[in-house]
Structure formats: C-alpha cells, structure tokens
Amino acid sequence: MTPMRKLVNVGDMSRKWWDDLYARCRDIIARPEVYANSCSGKILASMFYEPSTRTNFSFQAAAQRLGAGVFGFSDPVGTSASKGETLADTIRMTAAYSSAIVIRSPQEGSATAAALYSEVPIINAGDGGHSHPTQTLTDLTTIAEKRGEIGNIRIGLCGDLKHGRTVHSLVEAMEMFPNISFYLISPPELRLPDYVSARMKKQQQDFVISESLVDCIPELDVLYMTRIQRERFKDAGEYRRLKDVYILTAKMLKSAGSDMLIMHPLPRYGEIATDVDTDPRAAYFEQARYGMLIRMALLLDFMHLPRRMPPVPESDPDVLPGECTNPACITRSDAYLPKIRSRSGLDRCGYCDKKVTEMLL
Numbered sequence: 602m603t604p605m606r607k608l609v610n611v612g613d614m615s616r617k618w619w620d621d622l623y624a625r626c627r628d629i630i631a632r633p634e635v636y637a638n639s640c641s642g643k644i645l646a647s648m649f650y651e652p653s654t655r656t657n658f659s660f661q662a663a664a665q666r667l668g669a670g671v672f673g674f675s676d677p678v679g680t681s682a683s684k685g686e687t688l689a690d691t692i693r694m695t696a697a698y699s700s701a702i703v704i705r706s707p708q709e710g711s712a713t714a715a716a717l718y719s720e721v722p723i724i725n726a727g728d729g730g731h732s733h734p735t736q737t738l739t740d741l742t743t744i745a746e747k748r749g750e751i752g753n754i755r756i757g758l759c760g761d762l763k764h765g766r767t768v769h770s771l772v773e774a775m776e777m778f779p780n781i782s783f784y785l786i787s788p789p790e791l792r793l794p795d796y797v798s799a800r801m802k803k804q805q806q807d808f809v810i811s812e813s814l815v816d817c818i819p820e821l822d823v824l825y826m827t828r829i830q831r832e833r834f835k836d837a838g839e840y841r842r843l844k845d846v847y848i849l850t851a852k853m854l855k856s857a858g859s860d861m862l863i864m865h866p867l868p869r870y871g872e873i874a875t876d877v878d879t880d881p882r883a884a885y886f887e888q889a890r891y892g893m894l895i896r897m898a899l900l901l902d903f904m905h906l907p908r909r910m911p912p913v914p915e916s917d918p919d920v921l922p923g924e925c926t927n928p929a930c931i932t933r934s935d936a937y938l939p940k941i942r943s944r945s946g947l948d949r950c951g952y953c954d955k956k957v958t959e960m961l962l
C-alpha cells in the first residue's frame with residue numbers, strides 16, 4: 602500500500618491508517634522521551650492565512666517536541682500573497698524549504714489545491730467553512746482516550762452545523778466506526794450543508810434532527826458543542842439573531858448521563874457557560890492537549906516521507922462545465938486551477954464540494 606501523502610480531507614484517511622496513527626500517539630503519550638529527536642533536521646512550514654490559537658500552536662509545539670524546526674506566518678500580510686502571488690507558486694517555494702506544510706485559509710478547497718503543487722505532504726488545518734481533518738484527529742483521540750472506544754455512541758452535534766468545518770469532518774470520519782447515532786441540534790438556518798447531509802444519507806448514517814439541546818441531552822454519550830461562526834455569515838443581522846441560541850449551563854447538565862463527554866473544538870464564545878468547566882464531564886481543555894499529541898504522531902509519519910512532486914494536474918474532461926460560484930471557493934481567486942472531481946459527485950466542485958449546477962442558478 603502506498604503511504605498516505607496528504608491530509609486535506611477526511612476521505613484521505615482509512616480505518617487502518619487511523620488505527621496505526623492512534624497506536625503511535627499512545628506510544629508517544631507513554632514514552633515521550635523516545636520521540637524527542639525523532640524529527641531532528643526536519644522542518645515544518647506553518648502557513649496560517651486565518652486566525653488560530655490551538656491548531657497553530659499545537660502544530661508548532663508538536664514539531665518542536667519531535668526535535669523539528671518550524672517557520673511560517675500567522676498573518677499573510679508579511680508574505681508575497683499580499684503582492685498577489687498565486688497559491689500554487691507560494692506552495693512550490695514553501696515545499697522547497699520544508700519537510701511538510703500545514704495550511705489554514707478562509708478559502709474552501711485551498712489545501713486540495715495546495716496538494717496539487719507540493720512535493721512535501723500538505724496538511725489541511727481548516728479551509729473556510731469546508732473541512733478540518735486534524736481537528737477530527739483530535740476529536741477521535743479524545744473520544745478513544747476517554748471512552749476506550751469510538752464506536753457505539755450517541756453523539757450530539759450542537760450549534761452552527763452549517764459553517765462548522767470541524768463538524769463536517771467529524772461526521773464523515775464517524776463512517777469508519779460501528780453503531781454511531783447522531784443528534785443534529787441546530788436552528789433550521791444552521792443545519793448541515795447539503796453535501797454533508799447527502800453523504801450521511803448515502804452512507805446510511807443514523808441521525809435525528811432537533812432544535813432542542815435540552816431535549817437531546819439525556820440521550821447522549823458525547824455532546825459536541827460548536828461556536829456560531831460569525832466570520833462566515835453573509836448577513837450580520839442573522840448572526841446577531843442566532844448567536845446565543847444555545848448556551849450550555851451546569852444546570853442543564855443535571856439531566857445528562859454521569860459519563861457524558863462534553864467536547865468543543867474551541868474557541869468558545871458563550872455557548873458553554875464557565876460554570877461547566879469544573880464538571881468532570883467537561884473534556885474540552887484536555888481535548889486541546891490531545892490535539893498536540895495526535896499531531897505529533899501525524900508529523901512523525903509525514904515528515905519522513907521522501908519528496909515527490911505530484912503529476913502535473915490536468916482538468917478532468919468529465920467534470921461539469923461552469924465555474925464554481927461559491928464566493929469562498931479557492932477557484933474564485935486562483936482561476937488557473939484544473940477542474941477536478943469531487944468525491945461527492947460530478948455535479949459538485951472538486952475543491953469546495955458545493956453543487957455547481959445549483960450555484961449557477
């Protein structure tokens with residue numbers, strides 16, 4: 602089996618790959634000293650075009666704990682992107698200087714695009730409202746460590762399911778595990794995007810849709826809260842109307858199971874009251890720590906791969922004609938990108954998964 606060379610979407614992962622990664626993570630937790638110099642001489646490039654605390658810091662800490670160096674930016678203002686350089690050129694150069702690249706961008710599909718031009722592994726640290734596969738690694742590690750297994754759970758996803766990229770990736774990753782039931786808790790305006798819910802139906806994932814957090818709490822093994830994503834709303838009035846729709850308080854937890862896990866990718870913005878923090882079921886700060894540990898396992902794998910330039914990307918003639926009109930899609934600014942297939946279907950953009958036909962209307 603050829604080793605996996607990129608993590609841009611959850612579809613890059615397999616169950617076997619996850620099991621191996623998690624086993625390595627557990628060994629890192631048990632014997633950190635063994636790994637202290639395991640990536641010495643390697644360099645991580647960290648490209649953050651969008652704000653981040655945990656993801657950026659945890660990748661940097663992970664690289665340094667393995668003995669690797671790090672360079673990069675957390676604000677693109679100081680780079681040639683501000684002079685109008687294309688993503689492809691920036692990636693070619695960054696790859697020449699590094700052993701692996703972590704990229705976060707507000708543009709959906711940017712990591713998919715970057716992987717077409719990089720001779721070193723590309724890791725998606727969040728592409729707009731689309732996906733966030735390394736947060737999913739963090740979430741899976743937390744569930745596995747705290748519950749002993751990932752399968753056989755009832756998980757409530759609550760908040761902004763429309764724009765929350767961590768939710769989109771987590772839902773898809775759960776396909777790898779048996780007997781998962783979802784409670785999708787959101788106002789109607791913030792339900793999952795169509796490409797995620799269509800896939801859930803196709804894969805026959807078990808789910809119920811609800812607007813009531815209080816009603817769902819007693820049913821859950823895991824409650825995954827999310828922030829209402831202000832920066833992704835087109836209408837500021839709609840954001841203001843919805844921003845406080847769910848606030849989890851200590852009082853509400855009285856009806857929850859005694860070992861229900863409370864998770865959140867963080868940052869929170871009021872949706873978990875601070876009186877929840879001391880509840881033994883609150884796992885969100887530990888979750889952030891697991892993020893660093895599983896990212897160590899990921900970097901250890903990726904930074905030792907030999908350099909290999911991907912084949913020159915060509916447009917797929919079977920992909921529907923028509924431009925992607927999703928304003929957040931990377932193809933809008935980087936028009937040279939080839940048309941590629943979406944795993945979600947030929948009528949969808951291969952970068953952001955939005956329906957091309959729908960968007961042309």
Ligand code: NCD
Nearest residue numbers: 655656727767828866867868
């Ligand atoms: C999330 C993100 O950036 O998508 N945070 C994270 O990476 N830990 C969640 C969010 O911003 O709400």
